[in-house]
Amino acid sequence: MERKCGFLIPYLIMLIAEGMPLLYLELAVGQRMRQGSIGAWKIISPYLCGVGVASVVVSFFLSMYYNVINAWAFWYLFHSFQDPLPWATCPLNSNRTGYEEECEKTSSTQYFWYRQTLNISPSLEASGSVQWEQALCLTLAWLVVYLCILRGTASTGKVVYVTASLPYCVLIIYLIRGLTLHGAVNGLIYMFTPKLEQLSNPKTWISAATQIFFSLGLGFGSLIAFASYNEPTNNCQRHAIIVSLINSTTSIFASIVTFSIYGFKATFNYESCINKVILLLLNAFDLEEGSVTADNLNEMKDYLMATYPQEYAQLAPQIKNCSLEAELDTAVQGTGLAFIVYSEAIKNMEVPQLYSVLYFFMLLMLGIGSMLGNTAAILTPLTDSRAIASRFPKEVISGVVCFVNCIIGLIFTMEAGNYWFDIFNDYAATLSLLLIVLVETIAVCYIYGIRRFEKDLYTMIGCKPNWYWKTMWAFVSPLLIISLFIFYLTDYILTGTLQYQAWDATQGQLVTKDYPGYALAVIGLLVAASTMCIPLGALVTFIRKRLKRERISTVA
Amino acid sequence: MLSSASQMHRMLSKYGLVSKQLWEIMHLCHITKCVKAQRMGQSRISILEQLLAEIGMIPIAENHPQMMNNLLSTQYAWDANEEYLFKAMVAFAMRRYSSKSTTQISNVLLCNVTDRVSFWFVVTDSSKNVTTVPGSEVEAAIRMNRNRINNAFLLSDKTLQFLKITSTLSPPVEPSTPVWLIVFGVVLCLIVAGIVFLIISGIRKHKKKNKESTERENLEEKVEVTLENGIPCEALDIKAGHVNGVFAADDERFTSL
Numbered sequence: 001m002e003r004k005c006g007f008l009i010p011y012l013i014m015l016i017a018e019g020m021p022l023l024y025l026e027l028a029v030g031q032r033m034r035q036g037s038i039g040a041w042k043i044i045s046p047y048l049c050g051v052g053v054a055s056v057v058v059s060f061f062l063s064m065y066y067n068v069i070n071a072w073a074f075w076y077l078f079h080s081f082q083d084p085l086p087w088a089t090c091p092l093n094s095n096r097t098g099y100e101e102e103c104e105k106t107s108s109t110q111y112f113w114y115r116q117t118l119n120i121s122p123s124l125e126a127s128g129s130v131q132w133e134q135a136l137c138l139t140l141a142w143l144v145v146y147l148c149i150l151r152g153t154a155s156t157g158k159v160v161y162v163t164a165s166l167p168y169c170v171l172i173i174y175l176i177r178g179l180t181l182h183g184a185v186n187g188l189i190y191m192f193t194p195k196l197e198q199l200s201n202p203k204t205w206i207s208a209a210t211q212i213f214f215s216l217g218l219g220f221g222s223l224i225a226f227a228s229y230n231e232p233t234n235n236c237q238r239h240a241i242i243v244s245l246i247n248s249t250t251s252i253f254a255s256i257v258t259f260s261i262y263g264f265k266a267t268f269n270y271e272s273c274i275n276k277v278i279l280l281l282l283n284a285f286d287l288e289e290g291s292v293t294a295d296n297l298n299e300m301k302d303y304l305m306a307t308y309p310q311e312y313a314q315l316a317p318q319i320k321n322c323s324l325e326a327e328l329d330t331a332v333q334g335t336g337l338a339f340i341v342y343s344e345a346i347k348n349m350e351v352p353q354l355y356s357v358l359y360f361f362m363l364l365m366l367g368i369g370s371m372l373g374n375t376a377a378i379l380t381p382l383t384d385s386r387a388i389a390s391r392f393p394k395e396v397i398s399g400v401v402c403f404v405n406c407i408i409g410l411i412f413t414m415e416a417g418n419y420w421f422d423i424f425n426d427y428a429a430t431l432s433l434l435l436i437v438l439v440e441t442i443a444v445c446y447i448y449g450i451r452r453f454e455k456d457l458y459t460m461i462g463c464k465p466n467w468y469w470k471t472m473w474a475f476v477s478p479l480l481i482i483s484l485f486i487f488y489l490t491d492y493i494l495t496g497t498l499q500y501q502a503w504d505a506t507q508g509q510l511v512t513k514d515y516p517g518y519a520l521a522v523i524g525l526l527v528a529a530s531t532m533c534i535p536l537g538a539l540v541t542f543i544r545k546r547l548k549r550e551r552i553s554t555v556a
Numbered sequence: 557m558l559s560s561a562s563q564m565h566r567m568l569s570k571y572g573l574v575s576k577q578l579w580e581i582m583h584l585c586h587i588t589k590c591v592k593a594q595r596m597g598q599s600r601i602s603i604l605e606q607l608l609a610e611i612g613m614i615p616i617a618e619n620h621p622q623m624m625n626n627l628l629s630t631q632y633a634w635d636a637n638e639e640y641l642f643k644a645m646v647a648f649a650m651r652r653y654s655s656k657s658t659t660q661i662s663n664v665l666l667c668n669v670t671d672r673v674s675f676w677f678v679v680t681d682s683s684k685n686v687t688t689v690p691g692s693e694v695e696a697a698i699r700m701n702r703n704r705i706n707n708a709f710l711l712s713d714k715t716l717q718f719l720k721i722t723s724t725l726s727p728p729v730e731p732s733t734p735v736w737l738i739v740f741g742v743v744l745c746l747i748v749a750g751i752v753f754l755i756i757s758g759i760r761k762h763k764k765k766n767k768e769s770t771e772r773e774n775l776e777e778k779v780e781v782t783l784e785n786g787i788p789c790e791a792l793d794i795k796a797g798h799v800n801g802v803f804a805a806d807d808e809r810f811t812s813l
Contacts (some may be wrong), residue, residue: 289673
């Protein structure tokens with residue numbers, strides 16, 4: 001969720017250039033072919049069955065690790081029913097003379113996340129054991145998902161009403177609460193001041209594109225799966241435009257809420273830092289209460305440095321330079337930081353339990369909504385295929401899928417689980433999605449034929465796509481995706497080896513380490529497993545056709 | 557600092573006070589306090605001289621507890637009345653701790669009050685003529701009654717600080733079963749109940765569908781059975797074919813075989 005304001009411009013450009021056209025494309029394909037991703041691409045061209053399989057594989061990887069986020073949301077939600085919140089204070093050490101050493105070095109929210117939630121190990125190699133609390137929460141998360149997908153898409157459709165509308169209610173509550181917080185304006189100003197040097201950095205554009213892909217759900221196969229249940233005459237063009245606009249408006253709305261809360265947290269930390277410095281000066285120089293305030297702090301510091309140079313020099317290492325900009329600049333990235341930043345902001349509000357419950361409940365709804373889309377992408381091809389669907393009822397298939405994913409997901413509840421989670425999060429979907437969407441666009445435009453597609457759309461909806469859609473599909477989107485690919489690969493080649501952030505308990509902060517060999521192998525496997533499906537599928541179909549032709553020619 | 561300390565030692569030995577403990581005071585005292593004494597143009601010697609003059613006795617003390625407080629939140633001015641209250645609280649603490657009611661308010665001496673509201677204080681013992689109460693006793697007494705002292709001044713452990721008396725932190729209250737397990741159990745039961753309900757209703761619907769389909773099959777078989785020579789017997793019964801009563805009655809005329 002990297003949100004800085006220079007981000008709005010690439011985000012909007014990417015939305016218009018690839019978000020909307022590709023969304024329309026996928027919806028139209030699903031609605032026309034009336035099958036899940038595997039069947040739909042087989043119909044377009046038999047050599048493209050690999051694309052559908054690649055989508056299912058990516059969705060499978062995603063469902064393996066994504067539910068762990070829901071498990072964490074459950075964990076925080078269950079812990080929000082205490083007073084005071086468990087992440088508000090540090091626990092005491094064993095002889096009760098002070099706080100836990102690790103907690104002293106970092107903040108109590110980070111300690112709660114790294115030690116009490118994850119119980120993280122110092123590196124990837126030290127796997128540790130499965131944390132039973134996290135395993136319980138993961139099982140619960142999978143049971144909830146199973147409950148929602150049990151009856152198939154019909155029941156999923158009803159659940160989505162709840163999971164999609166509740167977050168809006170909570171967001172509105174948070175918007176009102178956030179904007180009335182002290183210091184929220186600082187965050188909003190930070191969000192809306194454009195940072196032009198970021199626009200020239202290709203990483204901003206890449207993250208904007210990836211963000212669009214993820215938030216719209218392109219390339220996962222879930223859109224095709226859901227669209228295949230639509231009426232054939234459904235106006236998917238209008239739906240595509242409406243959905244992408246609503247999606248972006250929600251993103252901007254959510255970032256306003258995020259940044260106002262972020263500004264509150266930064267202002268709070270900045271003011272505590274200043275108060276600590278003031279107290280230190282007052283105690284050290286025995287000044288009168290109120291003689292040093294936030295306004296005259298700098299003048300007082302200069303005066304004290306001039307009048308008592310020796311004592312000031314002794315104190316100097318303890319006096320920190322507090323800066324609001326530095327607090328705002330601490331990058332907000334990654335799932336862990338989303339939990340840390342928000343829980344830190346919430347613990348400083350009044351009635352923190354209420355806001356905490358609301359926030360984590362909203363996070364849960366969003367997470368479960370995403371999981372439903374993922375599992376639908378996996379289940380629809382399975383239930384479409386006659387071989388499996390005739391033998392086992394729907395409930396059993398969904399049950400098996402959930403069970404297998406839950407067992408695999410226990411890896412992420414181990415002590416080193418968060419590092420594996422980061423591997424999956426960064427590498428399982430990004431490159432593969434780009435490739436899948438690229439192949440999809442090229443397949444529809446050049447293999448199926450854009451005129452044929454136009455005709456299909458005309459029979460379905462009754463109007464032909466205009467020049468905007470056609471140019472985007474045929475030229476702009478493929479070019480954009482190819483350039484993104486090139487950026488990713490050059491970035492990887494330039495940085496050399498891949499690194500990760502490990503938590504060092506002795507220092508109380510993150511340190512960068514290199515991935516060990518087997519982790520690199522897993523990364524390679526993740527990317528290869530989904531991308532290789534496309535050429536492999538084409539190859540298998542080619543071989544099969546060859547064999548059939550030979551058999552026919554020998555028979556004849 | 558060392559030179560003033562040795563000067564101090566020499567002066568006290570002049571007063572007949574050779575005290576290893578006093579020597580230790582110089583090293584134990586808070587850095588800024590000693591520095592401040594120099595800065596204010598008063599040497600430590602003169603402070604002690606003041607003390608000695610005030611009480612007319614020669615002190616032997618291990619250390620002087622120092623107090624600092626932060627009045628920012630409570631908004632009352634620190635004046636002589638507050639000092640009196642403080643002396644009263646310390647005397648109260650000493651009485652409670654040693655449970656002899658000989659400590660009077662006049663036994664508590666404050667010195668070196670700064671604008672920051674921090675000062676040193678000593679408790680003297682009027683029963684034994686020459687002594688002040690050892691610092692460790694004073695510390696223990698204050699530790700025991702810290703809560704009362706805090707409340708008297710509407711302050712807390714954070715805002716009223718006694719140097720060298722660290723507050724023990726109270727452990728948080730922990731219920732016997734962690735709260736999160738309880739909530740987890742409730743949610744788990746609800747979800748499992750929902751799943752079981754849906755599965756059972758699904759099975760029942762499946763069975764009903766099966767039963768309906770088998771009933772429909774049975775009905776079709778019955779229809780087949782009653783088709784003979786391509787003509788359903790029901791049709792025969794309804795449409796044509798009156799039963800000829802002659803032949804029916806004739807059965808009796810034929811002899812049975």
